[in-house]
Amino acid sequence: MDIKKLINDMTLEEKASLCSGHDMWHTKAIERLGISAILVSDGPHGLRKQPEGSDTFGINVSIPATCFPPACTTASSWDPDLLRQIGAAIGEECLQEQVSVLLGPGVNIKRNPLCGRNFEYYSEDPFLSGELAAAFIVGVQAQGIGTSLKHFAANNQETRRMTIDAIVDERALREIYLPGFEKAVKQAHPWTVMCAYNRLNGIYCSEQERLLTSILRAEWGFDGVLLTDWGACNDRTAGLAAGQDLEMPGGLDYNDQSIVAAVKSGLLAESVLDRSVERLLTLIARAQDNLRSDYHYNADEHHALARMAATQSAVLLKNDENILPLATSAKLAIIGNLAKKSRYQGSGSSLINPTRLEHALDVLGERSLNIAYADGYDRLSDNVDEQLLADACQVASSAEVVVVFVGLTELAESEGFDREHMRLPANQNILIERLAGVSENLIVVLLGGSPVEMPWIGSVKALLNMYLPGQAGGSAVVDLLFGNANPCGKLAETYPLRYTDTASARNFPGGPLTVEYRESIYIGYRYFDTARQDVLFPFGHGLSYTNVTYDRMALSAHTLTDKDTLQVSVIVTNSGSRAGAEIVQVYVRAVASTVFKPEKELKAFQKVLLQPGESTAIELTLDRQAFASYDVDTAAWLVESGEYEIIAGASSRDLRLKETVTIQSADCVPNRLEALADYYQLVTNKGKITDVAFAALYGQPLPTSNETARKPYTANSTLGDIKGTLIGRILYRIIINLAMKANTDGDLERQLATRKMLQRMMAEYPLRSIAISSGGMLTYGMMEGIVMMANRKFFRGVQKMLGSLPKRDRHLLSPR
Numbered sequence: 001m002d003i004k005k006l007i008n009d010m011t012l013e014e015k016a017s018l019c020s021g022h023d024m025w026h027t028k029a030i031e032r033l034g035i036s037a038i039l040v041s042d043g044p045h046g047l048r049k050q051p052e053g054s055d056t057f058g059i060n061v062s063i064p065a066t067c068f069p070p071a072c073t074t075a076s077s078w079d080p081d082l083l084r085q086i087g088a089a090i091g092e093e094c095l096q097e098q099v100s101v102l103l104g105p106g107v108n109i110k111r112n113p114l115c116g117r118n119f120e121y122y123s124e125d126p127f128l129s130g131e132l133a134a135a136f137i138v139g140v141q142a143q144g145i146g147t148s149l150k151h152f153a154a155n156n157q158e159t160r161r162m163t164i165d166a167i168v169d170e171r172a173l174r175e176i177y178l179p180g181f182e183k184a185v186k187q188a189h190p191w192t193v194m195c196a197y198n199r200l201n202g203i204y205c206s207e208q209e210r211l212l213t214s215i216l217r218a219e220w221g222f223d224g225v226l227l228t229d230w231g232a233c234n235d236r237t238a239g240l241a242a243g244q245d246l247e248m249p250g251g252l253d254y255n256d257q258s259i260v261a262a263v264k265s266g267l268l269a270e271s272v273l274d275r276s277v278e279r280l281l282t283l284i285a286r287a288q289d290n291l292r293s294d295y296h297y298n299a300d301e302h303h304a305l306a307r308m309a310a311t312q313s314a315v316l317l318k319n320d321e322n323i324l325p326l327a328t329s330a331k332l333a334i335i336g337n338l339a340k341k342s343r344y345q346g347s348g349s350s351l352i353n354p355t356r357l358e359h360a361l362d363v364l365g366e367r368s369l370n371i372a373y374a375d376g377y378d379r380l381s382d383n384v385d386e387q388l389l390a391d392a393c394q395v396a397s398s399a400e401v402v403v404v405f406v407g408l409t410e411l412a413e414s415e416g417f418d419r420e421h422m423r424l425p426a427n428q429n430i431l432i433e434r435l436a437g438v439s440e441n442l443i444v445v446l447l448g449g450s451p452v453e454m455p456w457i458g459s460v461k462a463l464l465n466m467y468l469p470g471q472a473g474g475s476a477v478v479d480l481l482f483g484n485a486n487p488c489g490k491l492a493e494t495y496p497l498r499y500t501d502t503a504s505a506r507n508f509p510g511g512p513l514t515v516e517y518r519e520s521i522y523i524g525y526r527y528f529d530t531a532r533q534d535v536l537f538p539f540g541h542g543l544s545y546t547n548v549t550y551d552r553m554a555l556s557a558h559t560l561t562d563k564d565t566l567q568v569s570v571i572v573t574n575s576g577s578r579a580g581a582e583i584v585q586v587y588v589r590a591v592a593s594t595v596f597k598p599e600k601e602l603k604a605f606q607k608v609l610l611q612p613g614e615s616t617a618i619e620l621t622l623d624r625q626a627f628a629s630y631d632v633d634t635a636a637w638l639v640e641s642g643e644y645e646i647i648a649g650a651s652s653r654d655l656r657l658k659e660t661v662t663i664q665s666a667d668c669v670p671n672r673l674e675a676l677a678d679y680y681q682l683v684t685n686k687g688k689i690t691d692v693a694f695a696a697l698y699g700q701p702l703p704t705s706n707e708t709a710r711k712p713y714t715a716n717s718t719l720g721d722i723k724g725t726l727i728g729r730i731l732y733r734i735i736i737n738l739a740m741k742a743n744t745d746g747d748l749e750r751q752l753a754t755r756k757m758l759q760r761m762m763a764e765y766p767l768r769s770i771a772i773s774s775g776g777m778l779t780y781g782m783m784e785g786i787v788m789m790a791n792r793k794f795f796r797g798v799q800k801m802l803g804s805l806p807k808r809d810r811h812l813l814s815p816r
């Protein structure tokens with residue numbers, strides 16, 4: 001494809017039209033010039049390709065694909081190579097299905113444990129997130145399939161996700177929210193990046209020049225296509241000017257026309273449009289070159305890989321008296337409906353239709369083990385059912401060992417809404433308490449995409465966290481329980497004792513307009529360790545069926561300059577009797593520092609498999625970045641002179657070896673102790689940051705976020721905002737009815753979960769996005785009419801609506 005020539009031959013209208021999709025999943029074709037459409041599809045933990053002519057809400061069945069464990073699970077493997085393999089397998093499935101770009105991975109930071117979409121993200125730590133995302137991208141793209149690194153940036157909650165303004169100080173952005181993206185971009189070169197829905201410090205991410213061009217492209221060297229999240233486009237021309245290329249989904253030509261008008265009036269230079277068209281044509285050419293018509297993946301091999309991923313990602317959180325692994329002869333009670341019908345993946349746009357599905361109870365049955373079973377709870381409600389509890393206790397009382405499967409059901413956790421609390425459903429907590437009353441040998445198997453409080457932890461002997469184990473989770477959990485496999489994963493996030501212990505809890509989910517990230521850089525263990533706050537399970541924690549000792553640490557130097565790199569070697573030995581993997585974590589701690597800093601930060605890690613008795617030396621490298629913090633005044637990473645501890649840990653709280661280095665640096669780090677005292681005193685203030693301290697850190701006045709700021713209504717008002725008006729009520733009812741009618745797939749639980757998600761999501765849809773996502777049913781002009789009516793300009797609104805009814809002959813609405 002001669003791209004330059006094509007751009008020359010294209011009309012202004014054709015160029016503009018290429019900058020939005022054709023429909024939900026395709027880019028536009030321009031037949032006159034031989035430009036074909038390409039197909040993009042969700043991920044990220046499997047391929048979610050919807051058949052042609054599917055619903056416009058993107059909720060219903062997709063073609064069968066391997067459902068790998070999602071990011072919350074695979075992150076606990078701490079194994080980039082596993083992520084690469086999964087990426088490669090999903091890439092193969094894309095090849096077979098002629099999908100050119102997989103929409104993932106998601107690399108947003110788990111700022112708060114209640115974020116409904118945490119299951120789709122890797123970690124609270126940007127270094128770990130970035131390494132894993134980069135490996136996944138390398139795997140997918142090695143197959144000639146593109147990825148879309150998402151959601152750029154600071155998209156850390158589902159509540160009002162399409163309009164919320166995340167107020168984040170520059171240092172937190174640079175040290176916490178951007179580095180995962182940066183690492184993935186620099187190491188793996190994703191073909192595309194997806195802009196987030198939300199605003200960041202006042203400006204929508206989809207039109208933020210600084211984020212999209214200055215940082216992503218100029219600083220990090222990203223040269224691919226920037227596309228919007230589905231319905232995230234706010235001001236089309238501003239988006240294009242800011243460096244965003246493709247608006248998704250397609251179906252309305254309103255924004256294409258606005259691009260044409262902006263160029264004609266001189267508001268937008270045609271060269272800016274050409275720049276985006278060039279990137280899009282490059283992507284299309286690349287995708288076309290890699291399309292294969294005859295590719296078939298091996299579903300058995302992919303299922304086996306999904307099983308290995310689930311096995312290697314499981315985290316053994318507790319194992320008193322080595323009650324696990326179980327003997328096959330043990331008389332077992334298996335309790336909990338989640339054993340019979342597993343929760344194995346998250347809900348929402350990443351929902352996969354698995355090629356096959358294993359449930360633990362079936363697998364146990366196939367292996368002819370000595371088991372009795374009881375449901376224990378109704379998974380569709382929180383209500384306690386005394387009969388189910390009594391049956392469960394009866395079954396448990398005659399067993400030697402009781403294994404209870406509990407977890408977050410689909411109704412508790414999904415894309416589209418945040419969790420309301422951090423507890424398990426009440427009926428499951430009570431079940432565990434009752435079972436603890438009848439059995440001393442109680443083992444909990446936990447399923448779900450994010451941490452839960454565990455008031456019962458003292459009364460259970462073991463806790464195996466499977467997270468969401470994907471389609472092969474059934475055999476994985478059975479292998480682990482009986483010792484056919486060794487659980488060697490470690491937490492990629494902290495499990496707090498109580499939700500309220502979390503630093504961001506005071507400011508989550510914010511609203512109605514803004515959410516303040518007052519805790520700044522103190523996310524996850526960075527907060528808990530600095531504030532010396534007890535936790536339930538620390539970041540990086542995970543036991544196994546073997547025992548690994550850390551024997552010696554050696555550094556390549558004990559004094560160095562900030563330009564040098566430091567080699568760290570640690571000898572680890574498997575002193576147990578089973579093969580097992582250890583994940584060695586290297587943290588760096590500034591002994592004293594002028595700038596406020598977390599107590600320590602993860603700067604390197606490595607997973608190593610060790611046979612019984614085997615010893616090995618792990619070699620890791622720390623460069624300048626491992627010691628640097630971001631200085632906002634000079635917009636540079638600075639290293640303070642002084643002593644730093646290099647710590648090798650089995651978790652952030654299980655520190656095994658330590659050495660000290662002295663660094664000499666010419667950097668001059670400003671002292672801001674006076675203005676930012678709150679950030680230096682977490683031990684005493686337990687993360688309570690005053691308005692004054694946050695405003696000083698933020699460096700500009702904090703925006704207001706009150707109810708009155710919502711009026712007058714605009715295109716950015718949500719359906720929920722205008723629900724109090726007559727037109728709002730009517731529109732809400734129509735849209736919810738349409739969505740509910742489309743919600744026909746899956747069993748009752750899936751439909752209830754989808755209903756809950758749609759109800760929450762639709763209420764939070766800005767009106768402009770409803771128009772974009774309506775596939776042409778609601779034109780932009782009609783939406784403007786609705787806004788007028790909501791603002792009590794009824795007659796003008798009706799007039800506008802009538803004058804803007806969809807013209808069925810528009811080329812965008814006709815079939816391709």
Ligand code: BGC
Binds near residue numbers: 058103150229230349
């Ligand atoms: C999600 C994206 C997803 C897209 C397409 C959006 O609502 O935020 O992650 O890729 O839909 O389904």
